Amino acid sequence: MxxxxxxxxxxxxxxxxxxxxxxxxxxxxxxxxxxxxxxxxxxxQPAKKGLTTLAELDGKPPAHRxxxxxxxxxxxxxxxxxxxxxxxxxxxxxxxxxxxxxxxxxxxxxxxxxxxxxxxxxxxxxxxxxxxxxxxxxxxxxxxxxxxxxxxxxxxxxxxxxxxxxxxxxxxxxxxxxxxxxxxxxxxxxxxxxxxxxxxxxxxxxxxxxxxxxxxxxxxxxxxxxxxxxxxxxxxxxxxxxxxxxxxxxxxxxxxxxxxxxxxxxxxxxxxxxxLPAGPALAKIGAPEQPEPGPSHIEFPSNQTHLLLAQLGVERRNPDYPALYLGNQILGGGGFGSRLMEEVREKRGLSYGVYSGFSPMQARGPFMISLQTRADQSQATLELVRSVLSGFLADGPTQAELDNAKRELSGSFPLSTASNADIVGQLGAIGFYDLPLNWLEDFVAQVQALDAKQVREAMQRHLDAEQLVVVTVGPAVEQKPLPEPGSQPAPPVDSGPRH
Structure with missing residues (x-):
């Protein structure tokens, strides 16, 4: 198991x-x-024998099948x-x-x-x-x-x-x-x-x-x-x-x-x-109510604190999803190079990693930011993350960030149909969430057509840094200020429980 x-x-x-x-x-x-x-x-097309080499690609992304x-x-x-x-x-x-x-x-x-x-x-x-x-x-x-x-x-x-x-x-x-x-x-x-x-x-x-x-x-x-x-x-x-x-x-x-x-x-x-048993489709679940924002804390004996920030996101069929996906890649979904990773890890060494993402579902799935950091800097790190989100919602992505995210998607997207198992998973999701049969092709085209203003406005429609539900898990300890950007970060500490 x-x-x-x-x-x-x-x-x-x-x-x-x-x-x-x-x-x-x-x-x-x-x-x-x-x-x-x-x-x-x-x-x-008939199957091509042999492997495609990097030389054959000549710097271009692999074609989506x-x-x-x-x-x-x-x-x-x-x-x-x-x-x-x-x-x-x-x-x-x-x-x-x-x-x-x-x-x-x-x-x-x-x-x-x-x-x-x-x-x-x-x-x-x-x-x-x-x-x-x-x-x-x-x-x-x-x-x-x-x-x-x-x-x-x-x-x-x-x-x-x-x-x-x-x-x-x-x-x-x-x-x-x-x-x-x-x-x-x-x-x-x-x-x-x-x-x-x-x-x-x-x-x-x-x-x-x-x-x-x-x-x-x-x-x-x-x-x-x-x-x-x-x-x-x-x-x-x-x-x-x-x-x-x-x-x-x-x-x-x-x-x-x-x-x-x-x-x-x-x-x-x-x-x-x-x-299978005979019977109809089950009724779709209803929409969730807007939650009460604000913090809550779970006391836990460890050296690090887990930070979870969330809001209700979107349903799977929401027309803003391509813009939200692209915006989130720039904010915190794209790993190294994302805004959150740059500010939290690269500049200050506060965490090994910080990630954000929309999880669209039948009803409104969560938008979530998650990380773990030193317990004595958890509150300041939380405010830094909130500040990065606020700044991104206010200003949106730069043109360079937008171009890089689009280029990354065009290079990685062919992997989504690279094997039969990948394809059958995509088909299952398309059928389950009642997406158009050409959704995969349309998604890429929609993302590539987006400009920075459209991404910013979509993120603003669905996110608000003042409406976050926040859960922290860790010890209640005296808090310290954050290091200055570019300063030598403190060495990482073990995040396991204290015995």
């Missing part, structure tokens, strides 16, 4: 933000298959997005359900626990037999649950002798889970142990507190991995009921990429859809 990482806002920020449900996601019990060794997909995305709906109501990729004899299948923790209701952790239990047993097979079944076929199974969504994935060779038995086992897992009691107790105990560990994790304490303050009574406020009380209340009947309701075919987006014909893809999607 491993904990899903929060998004990193850098060169590949777009890829991560597309799958924002993963943001601040909780525990993932098995990861989707890795596709790093695949050849890129090029749907409209256009995708011929085909879409239809199954008889049971699932939406399908398909890209044919005959270059490799395999396929990637990704199912995205509106079955994240925002659907937990009165039992936080229900979505996560249901998703984790799907491959624990089916009629005639226990968890070991399921794992061995996929392994014997050379197939890979993955699953995960997040705030907006739950995901299930399958990678297999596309030849019928491997594809058909792999798909048959996958259909059992998604449509006929037996939810064995012994597996429920084991996974519940793992989650309870994880909750105990979180009490010693200042970053997790801060994140939970921030979401509670930011979202109040909204479903996003609830911890995705549940509470000790709620986890103990979840039984097999609750898991079955959630599966019946949230894993219905009408609540599903099917993303499919690989060496399949349109006819084969339609047949595969129809099989998957028919294997």
């Amino acid at each position: 491993s904990e899903a990482k929060a998004p990193r806002y850098g060169l590949l920020g777009l890829m991560v933000l597309l799958l924002v449900g993963a943001l601040l996601a909780t525990v993932r019990f098995s990861t989707p298959p890795d596709a790093g060794d695949e050849q890129p997909v090029e749907s409209s 256009s995708l011929d995305i085909q879409s239809w709906q199954t008889e049971q109501g699932a939406r399908v997005l398909f890209v044919a990729a005959p270059q490799l004899p395999m396929f990637d299948l990704r199912l995205t359900f509106a079955a994240g923790s925002s659907q937990d209701g009165d039992l936080p952790g229900l979505a996560l626990l249901t998703n984790a239990m799907l491959n624990e047993g089916v009629p005639g097979k226990d968890v070991t037999a399921i794992a061995e079944g996929f392994e014997d076929l050379g197939a890979q199974f993955g699953n995960g649950a997040y705030r907006d969504m739950a995901v299930l994935s399958l990678r297999s060779l596309s030849a019928a002798e491997q594809r058909e038995p792999a798909l048959a086992l996958f259909k059992q897992v998604i449509g006929q889970p037996s939810f064995p009691q012994d597996s429920l107790e084991r996974i519940r105990n793992q989650l309870l142990a994880s909750l105990e560990q979180q009490k010693r994790n200042p970053a997790k304490l801060g994140s939970n507190a921030l979401f509670q303050r930011l979202y109040g009574s909204h479903p996003y406020a609830s911890p995705s991995d549940g509470t000790a009380d709620s986890l103990r209340q979840i039984d097999v009947a609750a898991l079955r009921a959630f599966h019946q309701r949230a894993y219905a075919a009408g609540n599903l987006v099917i993303a499919l990429v690989g060496d399949l014909s349109r006819e084969q893809a339609e047949a595969l999607a129809a099989e998957v859809s028919a294997a």
